[in-house]
Amino acid sequence: MVQPASDVFNLNISALKQAFDLNLFGTLVPTQIFGKEIAKNGGSIVNISSVSATQAVTRVLGYSLAKSSIDSYTKWMAVELANRYGDKVRMNAIVPGFFITNQNRALLTNEDGSLTARGEAIITKTPFKRFGDPEELIGALIYLLSDASKFVNGENITVDGGFCAFSGV
Numbered sequence: 001m002v003q004p005a006s007d008v009f010n011l012n013i014s015a016l017k018q019a020f021d022l023n024l025f026g027t028l029v030p031t032q033i034f035g036k037e038i039a040k041n042g043g044s045i046v047n048i049s050s051v052s053a054t055q056a057v058t059r060v061l062g063y064s065l066a067k068s069s070i071d072s073y074t075k076w077m078a079v080e081l082a083n084r085y086g087d088k089v090r091m092n093a094i095v096p097g098f099f100i101t102n103q104n105r106a107l108l109t110n111e112d113g114s115l116t117a118r119g120e121a122i123i124t125k126t127p128f129k130r131f132g133d134p135e136e137l138i139g140a141l142i143y144l145l146s147d148a149s150k151f152v153n154g155e156n157i158t159v160d161g162g163f164c165a166f167s168g169v
Helices: 013-023 025-041 061-088 117-124 134-145
Strands: 043-048 089-096 156-159
Touching: 013 025, 013 061, 025 043, 025 061, 025 089, 043 061, 043 134, 061 089, 089 134, 134 156
Parallel strands: 043 089, 089 156
Antiparallel strands: none
16 A cells, blocks of 8 residues: 555555455466366356556555556457457456455444545435445356357456546536
């Protein structure tokens, strides 16, 4: 996490590498392990990206860079899979907006449940004026895993309450 007062020309490279290991390679490695079986039998691979891959979200440089890499990997691998296996296997991604999780709860909410300044800033830029509920990702996931999306490949489905669509004005 890059704090507002920290020197942006003295980034913690080790922390950036950790973010890549967890987020990018945590996506890439399972495809390497299970991909051949999926390709043999047919199916759909769904990666998890983030709105921070396309929007400048302060403090989370390593996470944002890794999620941007997932977007690129999703497109690249979708093309490679199609070139090698036709329409038998496809790859897409879900792009969640902001959901309260154990990882970000203290960053977005105070102990009394009220929003922090960061939480308020996110809600202000989200037209639905709330955080998402994890269950709201299920529809996009089911769609991408089902035959309803059998001609969808290399795409990102954004589930963010309008966060990415809103300019703030």
